[in-house]
Amino acid sequence: EVAYALYYKLSGGLVSKLAVTDEDTRFCDDILGSVSRSFAAVIRQLPEKCCLDVMIFYLVLRALDTIEDDMTAFGKDNAVKVKHLKEFHKTALEDAQWRMDGVGEGDEQKLLQQFCRCTRVFQGLEPKPRAVIADVTRRMADGMAEFVGKDLGEGTQTIDEYNRYCYYVAGLVGEGLTRLFHACGYESAQFEQRALDPALVTAQHKQGGLDKSMGLFLQKTNIIRDYLEDYVDGRAFWPKEVWSLYATDTKSLGEFAYPKPGSQVEARALALLNHLVCDALELVPDCLSYMTLITHPDIFRFCAIPQVMAIATLDKVYNNKDVFSGVVKVRKGLAVKMIMTCGTMGGIKAWFHEFAVEIKRRTPPSDPSAVRTYAACDRILTLT
Ligand code: RWZ
Numbered sequence: 001e002v003a004y005a006l007y008y009k010l011s012g013g014l015v016s017k018l019a020v021t022d023e024d025t026r027f028c029d030d031i032l033g034s035v036s037r038s039f040a041a042v043i044r045q046l047p048e049k050c051c052l053d054v055m056i057f058y059l060v061l062r063a064l065d066t067i068e069d070d071m072t073a074f075g076k077d078n079a080v081k082v083k084h085l086k087e088f089h090k091t092a093l094e095d096a097q098w099r100m101d102g103v104g105e106g107d108e109q110k111l112l113q114q115f116c117r118c119t120r121v122f123q124g125l126e127p128k129p130r131a132v133i134a135d136v137t138r139r140m141a142d143g144m145a146e147f148v149g150k151d152l153g154e155g156t157q158t159i160d161e162y163n164r165y166c167y168y169v170a171g172l173v174g175e176g177l178t179r180l181f182h183a184c185g186y187e188s189a190q191f192e193q194r195a196l197d198p199a200l201v202t203a204q205h206k207q208g209g210l211d212k213s214m215g216l217f218l219q220k221t222n223i224i225r226d227y228l229e230d231y232v233d234g235r236a237f238w239p240k241e242v243w244s245l246y247a248t249d250t251k252s253l254g255e256f257a258y259p260k261p262g263s264q265v266e267a268r269a270l271a272l273l274n275h276l277v278c279d280a281l282e283l284v285p286d287c288l289s290y291m292t293l294i295t296h297p298d299i300f301r302f303c304a305i306p307q308v309m310a311i312a313t314l315d316k317v318y319n320n321k322d323v324f325s326g327v328v329k330v331r332k333g334l335a336v337k338m339i340m341t342c343g344t345m346g347g348i349k350a351w352f353h354e355f356a357v358e359i360k361r362r363t364p365p366s367d368p369s370a371v372r373t374y375a376a377c378d379r380i381l382t383l384t
């Protein structure tokens with residue numbers, strides 16, 4: 001948080017970019033700052049003609065996320081939640097009276113209660129960005145609805161399903177942002193076309209272009225890091241196809257929580273963790289390709305900061321038993337250093353290089369995924 005606060009100071013904040021005038025826009029800026037300090041900082045430094053669009057895009061998806069995430073407000077009947085998700089793109093974006101009460105907690109609940117302010121700002125955006133936001137929102141909500149019935153208490157089932165979940169909640173964010181950068185006039189039609197082209201992807205997922213890999217990389221990193229927090233809250237995203245390879249006792253994802261130091265369970269938990277980190281690392285070449293396509297320096301920073309934070313997080317969690325007993329976070333000092341050098345391709349390549357060297361060095365030769373992890377790191381090293 002200190003890192004982003006410092007960055008916010010350097011960037012001058014939103015007021016200088018947008019000359020925030022009306023009350024609704026101010027509400028959106030304030031609530032963005034309270035629901036996500038880190039995203040508020042990177043969004044506020046975007047160029048003036050897409051800053052507000054991305055801010056609204058974020059809040060719309062955050063509201064949708066709050067509906068998806070609420071386990072109690074809609075009762076036991078999943079059909080009610082599915083209905084709300086599916087009609088969200090019409091109700092929330094078209095009806096300036098629409099609001100929701102008692103869903104989510106704290107500032108997220110407040111966002112839904114006063115959502116009409118976001119709706120009004122959304123309706124004041126240009127037609128093209130508005131169409132992009134509405135399209136991505138509808139497709140994400142439909143995807144989320146597919147997963148509502150499924151019991152995520154035991155994780156996603158297959159690797160394919162894990163990829164598909166990440167595609168909906170994060171891959172589509174990459175697509176939306178890519179199209180917004182073009183719609184707002186900062187990136188070319190060729191940028192958009194290349195960024196969305198499935199033929200340029202080298203990662204194994206068959207679900208869109210480099211833009212999707214960008215989102216998947218961030219989402220998978222969060223899912224890996226947040227294992228314990230999510231498990232305690234009754235959520236699980238780690239794919240059973242992977243974790244069942246390392247589970248023997250209870251055949252439940254819960255057996256990895258709080259393992260006894262030095263135990264067999266702990267060793268298997270680490271092998272599982274390393275397997276998933278390796279899977280995420282394989283997205284890095286696509287992410288680097290995406291970022292070479294960006295021309296606008298502020299858009300580059302906006303995309304690069306979360307990506308570099310993600311590779312730093314993967315380095316931090318790799319082969320780290322603390323993932324199973326508490327919260328693992330990148331050190332603030334390191335975050336500040338990274339943020340200050342994320343302005344150029346050379347700057348971010350140096351970070352990806354450093355973390356690939358570090359992960360490779362710490363790969364236990366006996367790790368079941370060692371060969372695959374060495375290969376993923378070597379691939380990054382040749383690109384950086
Ligand atoms: C428009 C900048 C709340 C972000 C998406 C949308 C709803 C939540 C899934 C954010 C990086 C963690 C934030 C992967 C995208 N689904 N997790 C902008 C939003 C990773 C961001 C968060 C996803 C998201």
